[in-house]
Amino acid sequence: MEVPALLVVDDEPDNFDVIQTLLKHQDYRLHYVASGEEAIAALTACQPDLILLDVMMPGIDGIEVCRRIKALPQWEMVPIIMVTALTSKRDLAQCLTAGADDFISKPVSRIELTARVRSMLRIRQQYQQLATFNTRLEVMVKQRTTQLQTMIFQDALTNLPSRTYLLQQLAVTLKSGTSCALVVLGCDQFKLVNGSFGHAVGDQLLIAIAERLRQYLRVNDVLARLGGDEFCFLLRRVEHPAALEPFMQTILRSFNAPFTVAHCEIFMTVCLGVAVGNVVDQHPLELLQDADTAMHLAKLHGKGSYRLFDRQMHVAMLNRLTLENDLQRALKQQEFVTYYQPIVNLLTRKIIGFEALVRWRSPGRGMVLPGEFIPSMETTGLIVPIGLVILKQACRQLHTWHQGGWTDLTMSVNLSARQFASSTLLADIDAILAETGVDPTSLKLEITETVIMDNAEIAIALTKALRSRQIQISIDDFGTGYSSLGYLHRFPVDSxxxxxxxxxxxxxxxxxxxxxxxxxxLSKQLGLSVIAEGIEIPQQLEWLQQLGCDFGQGYLFSKPLPASESSRFVASSLGYPRRSGNVGHRNLLQQ
Structure with a gap:
């Protein structure tokens, strides 16, 4: 280990001589300066592991010097021992307030000086070891983050950009006002290849198709694999749909030649669907859906066809408008209800709480699952008022369970991107807490990783405001975004x-x-609990238990349940609270 360096700051050289004498049998490198200004200037040259700082000095006194050093990020963790003849509690408090780590009263004794110096150097060494560990951990997280980004933005089979990357680039293009077009390519009867030759040959054919299509990729354009046997070109600077005609004909002709795969010649034809985007506020997913719709309609016309999307093309646009109107009416008619999926302790298999999930009980459509209406809610902004309805229902139900005696239960509620960006979010949550009387320490708000990282500084402030209300914060869908260890340290996250x-x-x-x-x-290092979702088979449970995952949810334990069935589930898992009578149990289960 390198010899520790001590910086002694004292306007009296005799005091340095005293310290030097007292520490002469210790293996330290001592540096001396006579003023606070010199001390700050000497930090880089001395690289001190510990600073012995006199309090009473002309010019800048020791307390101010301490405060300035602690304000420097590079030196804030270097221990400072104040050497002072002052003994009042107020004086000592000023030293600690300025950032001092310890103090020694004058006259200095050898035993006390040696002990305090050793103690502070030991703390300094422990911090350096922790800093080294954190650096290594940060490198590991960055490597894993890079791997995750590759998984998300690159197709594993063909090494082409993924659908997610395509949508991201399309969003940038549309926002910039650049005219563009999407050309979605779907193979004709590709399932016959998989059925006849096997999926391994089918995968090799997809790779060969990707290689052939790469030849027609222009500079600044994007070729992505959407999934299955579908590919998509993002063509920038397309002024008019007619300009795409030569490109589409070229792509169709390129499939005239067979593909040689697994020593076989396989002929393949494709159909193309085209959608032109030239509206700044157009949603990327909508444009991709338009092109996909056009491609499927092209397949109805026969192999090797292409179609250009137009607003008369599919009834889905009308269906979407109808859905949005129905959602507006459903909000007014209070048709949205909350289902609850149990969250269990993976070690004990006991329930510890629930996640609140929205369902739509429509008179005309029946029970509608979230996947059928949440995208429309996000697009229209209805997710904000409907989200508050679900939050209120969940808080009210949790309060009912707590009053019934199950006081340890928690409730997790999702916050969407639109909700998180709402200017009235905190006020709305405060109102719900006041109205329902729920214990905020038992409420957990789930925010997706992507949402909080889109504007990290604002997200940090907002999550801190939520935590100040004693509400727990959980990062949902972790691993699909791009958070860094540095930011995770700054977020007041619980799980x-x-x-x-x-x-x-x-x-x-x-x-x-x-x-x-x-x-x-990573969670263990950061002191966070881990929840796994989507546990459906025992093998997944055993694997997660082996990894040390704390909690989980999924159909292996229970599907999402209405409130009454959730209460029965709690009773079967935890038993009835002793302090509730049978009447209370019956009332609770009828909620």
């Missing part, structure tokens, strides 16, 4: 929820296995 997409694969050779392993290890 991480692993996205269900990483739970599907439990084989150790699968990359998702190592992603989950890393997330659990």
């Amino acid at each position: 991480l929820k692993i996205d269900r997409s990483f739970i599907d694969q439990t084989q150790s050779e699968n990359i998702n296995y190592h992603v989950v392993e890393t997330i659990v290890a």
Whole structure:
């Protein structure tokens, strides 16, 4: 270990001589300066591991010097021992307020000086070890983040950009006002290849198709694989749909030649769907859906066809408008109800809380699942008022359970991107807490990783405001975004929820296995609990238990339940609270 360096700051050289004499049998490198100004200037040259700082000095006194040094990020963790003849509690409090780590009263004794110096150097060494560990951990997280980004933005089979990357680039293009077009390509009867030759040959054919299409990729354009046998070109600077005619004909002709795969010649034809985007506020997903709709309609006209999307093309636009109107009416008619999916302790298999999930009980449509209406709610902004309805229902139900005696239950409620960006979010939450009387320490708000990282500084302030209300914060779908260790340290987060997409694969050779392993290890280092969602089979549960995952939810334990069935589920899992009578139980289960 390198010899520790001590910087002694005292306007009296005799005092330095005294300290030097008292520490002469210790293996330290001593540096001396006679003023606060000199001390600050000497930091870089001396690289001190500990500073002995006199309080009473002309010019800048020791307390001010301490305050200035602690304000410097590079030196804020270097211990400072104040050497002072002052003994009043007020004086000592001033030293500590300025950032001092310890103090020694004059006259200085050898025993006390040696002990305090050793103690502070030991703390300094521990901090340096922790800093080294954090640096290594940060490198590991960055590596894992890069891997995750590759998984998200690159298709694993063809190495083409993924659908997610395509939508991201399309959003940038539309926002810039640049005219563009999407050309979606779908293979004709590709399932016959998989059925006849097997999926391995089908995968090789997809790779060959990707290589052939790359030849027609222009500079600044994007070629992505959407999934399955579908690909998509993002063509920038397309002034008029007619300008796309030569390109589409070229792509169609390129499939005249067969593909040689697994020593076989395979002929393949494709259909193309085109959608032109030239509106700044156009949603990227809508444009992709338009092109996809056009491609499927082209397939109805036969192999090797293409179609240009127009507003008369599919009834889905009308259906979407109808859906939005129905959602508006449903909000007024209070048709949205909350279902509750249990969250269990993976070690004990006991329920610890619920996640609140929205359902739509429509008179005309029946029970509608979230996937059918939440995208429309996000687009229209209805997610904000409907989200508050669900939050209020969940808080009211949690308060009912607590009053019934199940006081340890928690409630997790999702906050969407639109809700998180709402200017009235905090006021709305305050009103719901006051109205329902729920214990805020039992409420957990789930915010997706992408939402909080889109504007990290604002998200930090908002999550701190929520935590000041004693509400717990959980990062939802963790692993699908791009958060860094540095930002995770700054967020007042209580738990991480692993996205269900990483739970599907439990084989150790699968990359998702190592992603989950890393997330659990990272959470332990940060002192956060881990929740896995989408647990459906015992093998997934056993795997997560082995990794040390704390909590989980999924159909292995229970599907989302209405309030009454949730109460029965709690009773079967935890038993009836002793302090509630049978009448109370019956009333509780009827809620």
